[in-house]
Amino acid sequence: MLESLEGKQGKPRFKPPFPANYGLYGKPTTINNTQSLASVPAIIRNGAAWFAALGPEGSGGTALFSVSGHVEKPGNYELPMGIPFKDLLNDVCGGVLGGRKLKAVIPGGSSCKVLPADIIMDCTMDYTSLQQAGSSFGTGAVVVMDETTCMVKVLRRISRFYMAESCGQCTPCREGTGWLYRMLTRIIDGKGEEADLHKLVDVANKIEGHTICALGDAAAWPVQSFLKHFHDEFAYMIRNHGRSIVDAATDAAA
Amino acid sequence: MSDDIVNIEVDGEAVEARRGQMLIEVTDAVGAYVPRFCYHDKLSVAANCRMCLVEVEKVPKPMPACATPVGEGMKVFTKSPKAIAAQKATMEFLLINHPLDCPICDQGGECELQDLAIGYGRDVSRYNDGKRVVKDKDIGPLVSTDMTRCIHCTRCVRFGEEITGKPQLGTTDRGENMKIGTYVEQSVDHELSANIIDLCPVGALNNKPYRYSARAWEMAQHATVSPHDCVGSNLYAHVLRGTVKRIVPRANESINESWIADRDRYSYEAIYSGDRLMRPRVKENGAWRDVDWEGALAQAADVLKSADQDKVALIATPAVTVEEGHLLSQIADHLGTANIDHRVGRRDVSDQDNDPMYPSLGCSIAEIEQHDAILVAGSNVRAEAPIIAHRLRKAAVAGAAISFANSSVYEYLFDVANYLSGAGLVELLAGVAVAAADGNSLPDSVTELCDGVTASGAHKDVARSLAEADRAIVLLGNIAGRHASYTAVRALAAAIAELTGASFGGLSEGPNSAGACLAGVLPHRAQGGENRVTAGLDVASMLAQAMDAVVLVNVEPDADIHAATDAVARLAEQAFVVALTPFVSDALLEAADLLLPTGTFAETSGTYVNVEGTWQSFSGVASAVGEARPTWKVLRVLGNLVDAPGFDYVTSVDVRDEFVARLGEISTSNAYEASGRIAKVNGADAPANDIDIPLYSVDALVRRATALQLTDEAQRARAVSDG
Ligand code: SF4
Ligand code: FES
Numbered sequence: 017m018l019e020s021l022e023g024k025q026g027k028p029r030f031k032p033p034f035p036a037n038y039g040l041y042g043k044p045t046t047i048n049n050t051q052s053l054a055s056v057p058a059i060i061r062n063g064a065a066w067f068a069a070l071g072p073e074g075s076g077g078t079a080l081f082s083v084s085g086h087v088e089k090p091g092n093y094e095l096p097m098g099i100p101f102k103d104l105l106n107d108v109c110g111g112v113l114g115g116r117k118l119k120a121v122i123p124g125g126s127s128c129k130v131l132p133a134d135i136i137m138d139c140t141m142d143y144t145s146l147q148q149a150g151s152s153f154g155t156g157a158v159v160v161m162d163e164t165t166c167m168v169k170v171l172r173r174i175s176r177f178y179m180a181e182s183c184g185q186c187t188p189c190r191e192g193t194g195w196l197y198r199m200l201t202r203i204i205d206g207k208g209e210e211a212d213l214h215k216l217v218d219v220a221n222k223i224e225g226h227t228i229c230a231l232g233d234a235a236a237w238p239v240q241s242f243l244k245h246f247h248d249e250f251a252y253m254i255r256n257h258g259r260s261i262v263d264a265a266t267d268a269a270a
Numbered sequence: 271m272s273d274d275i276v277n278i279e280v281d282g283e284a285v286e287a288r289r290g291q292m293l294i295e296v297t298d299a300v301g302a303y304v305p306r307f308c309y310h311d312k313l314s315v316a317a318n319c320r321m322c323l324v325e326v327e328k329v330p331k332p333m334p335a336c337a338t339p340v341g342e343g344m345k346v347f348t349k350s351p352k353a354i355a356a357q358k359a360t361m362e363f364l365l366i367n368h369p370l371d372c373p374i375c376d377q378g379g380e381c382e383l384q385d386l387a388i389g390y391g392r393d394v395s396r397y398n399d400g401k402r403v404v405k406d407k408d409i410g411p412l413v414s415t416d417m418t419r420c421i422h423c424t425r426c427v428r429f430g431e432e433i434t435g436k437p438q439l440g441t442t443d444r445g446e447n448m449k450i451g452t453y454v455e456q457s458v459d460h461e462l463s464a465n466i467i468d469l470c471p472v473g474a475l476n477n478k479p480y481r482y483s484a485r486a487w488e489m490a491q492h493a494t495v496s497p498h499d500c501v502g503s504n505l506y507a508h509v510l511r512g513t514v515k516r517i518v519p520r521a522n523e524s525i526n527e528s529w530i531a532d533r534d535r536y537s538y539e540a541i542y543s544g545d546r547l548m549r550p551r552v553k554e555n556g557a558w559r560d561v562d563w564e565g566a567l568a569q570a571a572d573v574l575k576s577a578d579q580d581k582v583a584l585i586a587t588p589a590v591t592v593e594e595g596h597l598l599s600q601i602a603d604h605l606g607t608a609n610i611d612h613r614v615g616r617r618d619v620s621d622q623d624n625d626p627m628y629p630s631l632g633c634s635i636a637e638i639e640q641h642d643a644i645l646v647a648g649s650n651v652r653a654e655a656p657i658i659a660h661r662l663r664k665a666a667v668a669g670a671a672i673s674f675a676n677s678s679v680y681e682y683l684f685d686v687a688n689y690l691s692g693a694g695l696v697e698l699l700a701g702v703a704v705a706a707a708d709g710n711s712l713p714d715s716v717t718e719l720c721d722g723v724t725a726s727g728a729h730k731d732v733a734r735s736l737a738e739a740d741r742a743i744v745l746l747g748n749i750a751g752r753h754a755s756y757t758a759v760r761a762l763a764a765a766i767a768e769l770t771g772a773s774f775g776g777l778s779e780g781p782n783s784a785g786a787c788l789a790g791v792l793p794h795r796a797q798g799g800e801n802r803v804t805a806g807l808d809v810a811s812m813l814a815q816a817m818d819a820v821v822l823v824n825v826e827p828d829a830d831i832h833a834a835t836d837a838v839a840r841l842a843e844q845a846f847v848v849a850l851t852p853f854v855s856d857a858l859l860e861a862a863d864l865l866l867p868t869g870t871f872a873e874t875s876g877t878y879v880n881v882e883g884t885w886q887s888f889s890g891v892a893s894a895v896g897e898a899r900p901t902w903k904v905l906r907v908l909g910n911l912v913d914a915p916g917f918d919y920v921t922s923v924d925v926r927d928e929f930v931a932r933l934g935e936i937s938t939s940n941a942y943e944a945s946g947r948i949a950k951v952n953g954a955d956a957p958a959n960d961i962d963i964p965l966y967s968v969d970a971l972v973r974r975a976t977a978l979q980l981t982d983e984a985q986r987a988r989a990v991s992d993g
Contacts (some may be wrong), residue, residue: 025441184319184441184448190422191363194446198399215396222359225331226320 018045027183028229047142052079068200073095075142075153085160088192098142105160116162121244126174129233129241130167152243166260167246168253171238172200178235189232196239203250206258213250217243275362278344279705293335293346294322305386305976307364307471308423312528313432318362319423321386323356324348332356354390358792361390366397367419367446368472377473379486380485383421389809400908404449409439410457411980412532416483419451433529434460435663435683436446447489450474450771454718459982460683461656467822468518479977480516484508484945490890493520495590496534497871498968499655499668500778502529502880507538507872512537512893513734514872524636531656532981533965533972539893540853542975547854547867548896550693558859563897567904570821570848571911573864577818583844585809585828586612586791586823588780588864589969590901591599591876592885593787593925595782597905597917598823599797603915608793608902609817610800612786614825615748615779615832617961619808621757624944627799628784628939631753631881632743632775636916643739643772645702645732647675647763648695649747652682653965655777671735675699676749677681677957688732694955696755699762701725705733706769711956713765715944719758736770743767746776752832752961755954764942774940778878778881780969785879788933793989798934810834822849822920824868824901826970832961850901854968865897872973875922885940964990 018040020026029110039045055077059067066230068076081104082092088110088269095108101121105111119132123141129151131139144151160172179193196219198202199212216239223248245248252261274289280302283776287296292315297304307319317337326333332352333707345641347353365387382913422441432965438458441448441946452458458466460989476890483754489508494517498955517538519530525809550566551558556958561569577974582605584598590612613619631638638644638661663684666672671687674680675698677693690698697717702714725733734794736742744767750759753783767774778784790797793806807815809834830908831837841861843845849862852870871891879885890900902922910918919925966986978984 133832178636181444182445184443184445187320187360190446190448191366195363195366195397196400202399222362226323226359228317228358242691269658 017047018165019071023059025183027185028115028231031136033248072140072142072144074144079153081108081141081156081158083109083158083160085158085159086116086118086165087111090110095141098145100142101136101139101141104141104158109160109266112160112162114162116164119163119165120161120167122157122159122161122238123151125157126159126177127230127237128152130133130245131238131241164266167249168200168204168260169240171242172197172204174238175200175235178231181230186228186232187227188223189235192219192232193235195219196235197254201251204258208250208258210251210254210255213243213247214255216250276340276342276344278340278342278346279727280346281348287340287605288826289340291323291338291340292466293326293333293338293344293806295326296340296842297335297346297348300491304335304348304611305361305390306336307382307386307421308425310428310469312426313425313469319421320360321357321364321390323353325350325352325356338745344542345689353686358390358392359385362392364421365391365395366422367484369401371419374482375416375419375473376476376486377419378472378480381473382471386947395842402446408455408457409452410459410463410982412478412536412978413458413467414478416476417449417451418474419472421472422448422450423471424450425469425471426450429466429469430458430460433465433660434462436460438463439466445542453776457982458592461531461533461652461983462529462660464527464535465529468528473481476902477516477535479536484510484515484623486711489515492889494888494891495701495781495886496530497533497539497781497878498533498972499657499781500631500783500881501655501657502523502781502878502884502886504658504886505530505534505536507891509891514541514892522635525880526657529660531658532655533656533975533978534970535976536968537971537975539976539978540971541872541892542868543853543974543976545853545855545901545974546898547851547865549867549899550897551854551865553859555861557725558865562898563866564954566864567911568909570864570866571908573819573846573848574601574605574821574908574912575659576640577846580606581818582819583807583812583815584610584791584823585614585784585812585820585825585831586610587614587825587969588612588778588783588786589871590782590789590791590823591874591878591922592782592785593876593902593922594823595791596797596925596929597902599790601905601909601912601914602806603717603796604912608802608804609812610806611781611793611809612783612791613807613928614830614831615752615961616677616756616808617752617754617833618756619810619833619949620793621944622808623801624942625787626940627879628689628787628883628938628944629778629782629937630775631777631885632745632773632940633880635661635880638662638743639668639670640664641670641739641741641743641783642741643671643673643735645673645736645742645763645766645772646746647699647744647746648740648750648753649674649745649777649881650680650749650962651777652680653824653963653968654748655966658777671739671769673732673735675702676733676747678959679963687735688728690728690732691759694957695750695760696758696950698954699759700767701729702732703762703765703769705729706737706766708733713761713944715761715946715948716758716765718949719762719945733770734764736766739772742770742772744770744772744774748777748963750776751779753954754956754958755951758948758950758954760942761944761948764944774942776881781880782878784881784883785877785885788879788936789929797932799806800935814838820844820847822847822851822862823905824851824970825849826851826855826857826973827861828852829967829973830969832891832963850904850972851933852898853897853974865874866903867900868894869894869898873898874902876902879928883936887923889902894971899941906912932987959990 220239222237321330322335322510325347504522504527666684673688827837966984
């Protein structure tokens with residue numbers, strides 16, 4: 017953002033120096049997301065203790081949950097941190113769309129690791145709980161997926177996003193995001209190979225932690241978690257030349 | 271222990287480092303090689319290639335060595351499994367979209383990607399999806415592009431932004447579509463532009479004229495020195511079976527750093543130009559015919575021997591080597607003439623007795639950037655000495671106040687403090703001198719020149735910046751040196767320096783003005799700078815009088831002589847003109863009677879003394895073209911034939927050693943002492959375009975280098991001179 021404000025290309029700056037020391041046009045700059053800044057007046061008015069008490073230990077205050085996907089009532093909800101996911105899904109959002117079965121949830125935006133239904137149903141929506149479950153709170157953008165969702169296609173959609181959003185500055189992200197997307201596309205096109213599954217995770221591992229900014233990590237985590245929790249679906253599609261396990265299930269049911 | 275030193279450990283070895291240094295500088299210093307692509311010691315840190323990832327204790331992620339500052343107690347592992355894994359990961363990413371067309375790539379064999387792929391790549395690619403293809407760009411006649419090979423290290427981009435100040439290459443698009451280009455289709459033109467070839471770690475940017483003409487490993491590398499300006503940039507010639515295939519920089523921090531000017535790189539093309547004189551030729555009754563060397567030299571010697579000693583003229587250029595100069599001045603001595611000069615560009619020699627022993631910069635080349643204020647007067651410095659211009663830019667970027675005084679305005683790619691223009695140089699400098707005097711008395715020599723002159727705000731600014739600086743210098747350029755009233759220009763510049771406490775110096779012409787002066791290729795001074803008892807004639811006077819014999823040493827009378835007008839016609843009227851020359855031209859055919867083919871700088875050994883007084887000797891790097899002979903050998907034989915004593919040198923080193931042994935103490939002083947009050951010369955201060963020589967017209971080689979002549983710069987200059 018600082019780069020864009022200065023009229024340059026929107027590419028991450030190398031840190032240090034951090035913007036607080038050397039920001040816009042070289043001047044100290046506070047740069048934070050809107051939600052954080054929006055909390056400041058209320059905290060000043062009511063005190064820090066009040067804010068902290070709104071949520072559980074370690075995750076004070078409220079959060080804006082932006083729930084999308086297969087729920088009856090998607091939308092933006094401001095709720096206290098630490099609300100059980102079960103309540104968020106059933107009480108706030110009216111349950112899974114069409115009463116179908118929950119398959120998986122990405123709890124905090126597309127970069128967060130996906131959690132299968134049985135894990136997420138036991139989580140509360142705060143930093144600690146989600147981290148213990150192997151994901152993270154992220155941005156509060158909750159993506160709910162029901163049993164009809166093909167995880168391979170979801171992952172390809174996510175990978176396409178990261179390929180398109182990569183700025184191209186550093187090597188692992190620039191080259192790696194495209195590689196991931198192309199492998200997934202090939203699998204969906206029925207031309208996948210067994211070895212691709214290992215390769216996908218390996219490539220993701222080689223992007224993670226090797227880039228200038230966090231976009232590389234964000235591109236890697238979904239791949240790692242989808243393959244961890246839904247390895248079967250990917251393997252099935254490769255063996256069946258592009259046929260989704262979900263379609264197989266619906267066909268069998270029909 | 272000083273605060274500035276931190277103790278770190280590199281691969282288990284304790285190392286001291288300066289606080290704030292980047293890891294890669296420390297690992298390089300201790301010889302722990304870390305692979306890299308984007309890092310370059312002359313450019314800012316980009317940290318985008320991620321090849322230099324190393325393991326740092328207590329840091330979970332691998333860290334880029336080029337962008338990680340050292341900290342006390344840091345333990346770094348450059349070859350741990352984690353570091354190697356990260357480096358190999360990057361290599362794999364770099365290669366998936368790389369075309370791997372090494373067999374047809376000129377970079378093959380000297381490619382950083384290829385070299386590192388051997389150490390960090392796999393033997394078989396795991397990538398079996400489609401590869402990226404990128405359209406090549408036309409960025410002019412000097413640099414070829416194969417953009418599919420680009421690994422996006424942005425060295426070329428940073429070069430434009432940081433080194434030349436002309437950011438012509440940049441990135442467009444994002445992600446894997448990111449590409450390097452010029453935004454709008456245009457050539458990349460700057461006098462140093464082709465250095466991006468050496469910076470580019472892969473074969474994306476390459477040498478266009480050299481394209482596909484040799485392989486790196488089949489050529490021999492020979493050190494040489496640039497003959498195009500007073501800097502004497504250090505070069506390597508890459509030679510295949512006696513033919514120069516290309517020129518690359520030879521790093522020398524105190525002279526050219528790791529850069530060379532484009533004309534240093536491409537002028538070699540002229541060695542193989544169709545204009546080369548292949549064998550001696552003589553003019554008889556207006557018709558030219560080939561002769562053998564023996565006959566040609568005998569004829570030249572006869573002419574010289576039978577000439578009246580006052581009617582012999584020897585004219586060289588500032589490209590004459592020390593050795594050639596030494597031989598030439600001994601021949602002159604032996605023939606009893608002092609009509610010998612190399613100052614083909616100088617119009618005003620009236621004050622020559624007050625010249626320094628040799629023209630010098632007044633500081634070392636590297637010291638330029640340590641000044642806080644510099645006034646450059648009478649110079650198109652980017653054309654005269656691109657490397658000096660680069661040093662000036664570095665000074666400016668570091669905060670120095672750089673001002674110019676010149677009749678016409680040239681573009682400088684940095685913030686110029688003041689640009690005085692729009693009048694004659696004498697007038698401009700008189701204003702500064704008056705401002706510098708600030709009401710106090712001026713040196714007597716310039717009082718008449720400054721009579722009635724009032725200083726403007728800009729004049730005062732310039733004077734003030736020089737006076738207030740801790741370290742300031744006034745530099746005269748080649749335009750000043752060719753000025754019709756150089757005496758006045760120099761006196762004023764020296765007065766400004768004196769009044770402001772600045773030092774004083776200048777750029778000289780050609781690669782060896784200094785050496786030529788020391789060797790006594792001057793009508794008023796003998797070898798070692800001693801005044802001659804009776805001064806001989808300077809270039810213009812020699813041409814103006816009827817001579818029995820004129821010897822031109824590598825002079826192109828139409829293009830090199832600015833000291834006189836109509837040089838070709840005047841030479842044509844002379845009784846007999848012998849021209850030692852690598853090239854034949856219409857002008858020489860008209861002016862000369864005997865042509866002796868000599869080698870270019872690449873075909874001869876010799877020594878140049880540059881503008882800071884550094885002696886640089888070089889050997890011949892290429893086989894002679896046709897029957898060309900090194901100039902020093904031709905002069906040696908000629909000396910023998912005219913019975914000059916002691917001409918039994920075997921190598922050019924013998925010549926140099928003898929010269930050095932005879933040379934007394936060399937004075938580097940630039941102190942200027944005028945002989946009395948200098949008068950204004952009417953009309954001499956009119957701005958003259960013909961004394962500004964364009965970038966690619968400075969010498970016979972550059973004028974014949976095809977690629978250089980195709981540049982926009984050369985075409986613009988031609989349009990001006992034709993139009
Ligand atoms: S063209 Fe060469 S120097 Fe420029 S970014 Fe690409 S690889 Fe780097
Ligand atoms: S050399 Fe360090 S990231 Fe490129």
